[in-house]
Amino acid sequence: MKLVYTHENIAIASNVQSVLEAAGIETVLKNEFSGAGRGELGVFDTWPEVWVRSEAQYATAQQIVDSISELPEGGEWLCRNCGEENGAAFFTCWHCQSVKPEF
Numbered sequence: 555m556k557l558v559y560t561h562e563n564i565a566i567a568s569n570v571q572s573v574l575e576a577a578g579i580e581t582v583l584k585n586e587f588s589g590a591g592r593g594e595l596g597v598f599d600t601w602p603e604v605w606v607r608s609e610a611q612y613a614t615a616q617q618i619v620d621s622i623s624e625l626p627e628g629g630e631w632l633c634r635n636c637g638e639e640n641g642a643a644f645f646t647c648w649h650c651q652s653v654k655p656e657f
């Protein structure tokens with residue numbers, strides 16, 4: 555397995571995982587229950603991690619992650635349920651998991 559993405563916010567990490575899974579890439583989420591939500595800041599080594607199971611799919615997964623993180627400014631959308639700002643690549647609100655509204 556290879557590590558393809560890590561983020562301090564479990565909701566964002568799992569959203570990236572959802573994007574990869576939707577592209578047919580088998581992934582594993584690690585450190586899902588460590589750090590986050592316990593008021594501990596700066597615990598970099600326990601950030602949630604998204605791992606790709608198959609090395610053959612790693613390059614594709616890396617491209618998808620790159621395309622998510624390289625999106626230009628302004629692609630964010632506001633959640634209609636809770637008002638939270640979300641990255642353009644995300645299908646659901648990282649805060650409340652509401653589905654991205656149609657424009």
Ligand SMILES: [Zn+2]
Pocket residue numbers: 633634635636637638647648649650651652
């Ligand atoms: Zn929301």
